[in-house]
Amino acid sequence: MRVMVTGGAGYVGSVSVERLVAAGHDVLVLDDLSTGHGGSVPAGVRLVRASFGDPDDVARAMAEHGTEAVLHCAAKSLVGESVTNPAKYYRANVVGGVMLLEAMRRRGVRRLVFSSTAAVYGTPEMTPITEDAPLRPINPYGETKRAFEAALAWYGAAYGLRSVCLRYFNVAGASEMHGEVHAPETHLIPNVLLAAAGGPALNLFGDDYPTPDGTCIRDYIHVEDLADAHLLALEATALDDARTDSQLICNLGNGGGFSVREVLEAAERVVGREIPHSIGPRRVGDPPVLVASAGRAGTVLGWQPTRPGIEEMIGSAWAWRGRHPAGYGE
Numbered sequence: 001m002r003v004m005v006t007g008g009a010g011y012v013g014s015v016s017v018e019r020l021v022a023a024g025h026d027v028l029v030l031d032d033l034s035t036g037h038g039g040s041v042p043a044g045v046r047l048v049r050a051s052f053g054d055p056d057d058v059a060r061a062m063a064e065h066g067t068e069a070v071l072h073c074a075a076k077s078l079v080g081e082s083v084t085n086p087a088k089y090y091r092a093n094v095v096g097g098v099m100l101l102e103a104m105r106r107r108g109v110r111r112l113v114f115s116s117t118a119a120v121y122g123t124p125e126m127t128p129i130t131e132d133a134p135l136r137p138i139n140p141y142g143e144t145k146r147a148f149e150a151a152l153a154w155y156g157a158a159y160g161l162r163s164v165c166l167r168y169f170n171v172a173g174a175s176e177m178h179g180e181v182h183a184p185e186t187h188l189i190p191n192v193l194l195a196a197a198g199g200p201a202l203n204l205f206g207d208d209y210p211t212p213d214g215t216c217i218r219d220y221i222h223v224e225d226l227a228d229a230h231l232l233a234l235e236a237t238a239l240d241d242a243r244t245d246s247q248l249i250c251n252l253g254n255g256g257g258f259s260v261r262e263v264l265e266a267a268e269r270v271v272g273r274e275i276p277h278s279i280g281p282r283r284v285g286d287p288p289v290l291v292a293s294a295g296r297a298g299t300v301l302g303w304q305p306t307r308p309g310i311e312e313m314i315g316s317a318w319a320w321r322g323r324h325p326a327g328y329g330e
């Protein structure tokens with residue numbers, strides 16, 4: 001299949017590109033490199049440096065490539081920034097997303113897999129969270145993802161778009177070739193590993209939550225398991241596949257969780273020494289527990305995570321760091 005991956009030079013996108021290429025697909029990466037890394041695009045995969053929000057550029061790239069399906073990983077994705085600068089998030093994630101859909105309509109491309117997020121749920125009433133839980137995002141990041149999911153449903157009903165929304169929980173780990181490099185880095189595991197490698201000590205955001213050890217619990221999922229789910233979801237968008245006659249939404253998590261302290265302790269076992277850290281105040285907008293019910297991805301997509309261990313996730317990220325001390329060297 002000829003698949004365009006928006007954000008294919010980013011963390012999740014690059015591992016998905018690797019997986020798609022390994023499965024024999026013809027992949028085109030569309031990325032403006034605002035946060036992605038040109039060096040992450042494998043040799044032999046074409047990179048078009050353009051924004052997914054520019055329908056002329058996107059339609060041209062699609063025509064040259066013969067795109068049949070889109071994996072839409074590109075987005076603005078910093079929760080804190082979304083609160084202080086919502087305009088940036090609405091422009092990119094909603095307006096840009098709709099422009100991508102317009103380019104697809106122009107080209108007659110009707111298959112799309114969307115990188116969505118657990119942030120669409122906000123602070124859940126029940127855990128583990130099922131896909132039918134109410135959507136009450138508590139920040140513009142989650143809100144813009146929710147809005148685009150809804151657009152996909154309406155485009156499906158009116159124009160025959162077939163979409164799968166994958167609501168990621170906490171993505172972690174690395175493949176052989178690709179790992180996580182963000183500037184600034186806000187996520188827990190990269191910050192733990194930065195501290196382990198001699199960077200700033202980890203600031204642990206709050207230990208007075210209503211959880212067994214007082215720190216927040218998250219459902220971490222290995223980025224390679226996520227990439228497997230993308231492949232299965234793309235297959236489910238085939239025009240004769242009843243699973244996407246209407247929009248399909250699946251959570252992606254392991255259905256279990258680890259606290260911030262457990263992640264820190266697992267990382268200490270991986271690196272074989274204590275990791276400098278301090279306890280700071282809570283970070284605004286952090287729900288105490290976010291754990292997925294990922295049964296639907298299993299029953300409908302046939303997806304099973306195969307790397308649920310937190311040490312394996314952290315170990316793969318640590319090994320990748322060791323092999324790429326300068327990230328992608330940009």
Ligand code: UDP
Binds near residue numbers: 186202205217
């Ligand atoms: N966290 C932390 N220190 C950090 C980064 C994150 O204590 O430097 C905590 C954060 O408060 C949350 C958990 O780690 O409880 C996971 O945060 P992350 O930003 O990785 O993912 P999120 O759950 O916000 O998507």
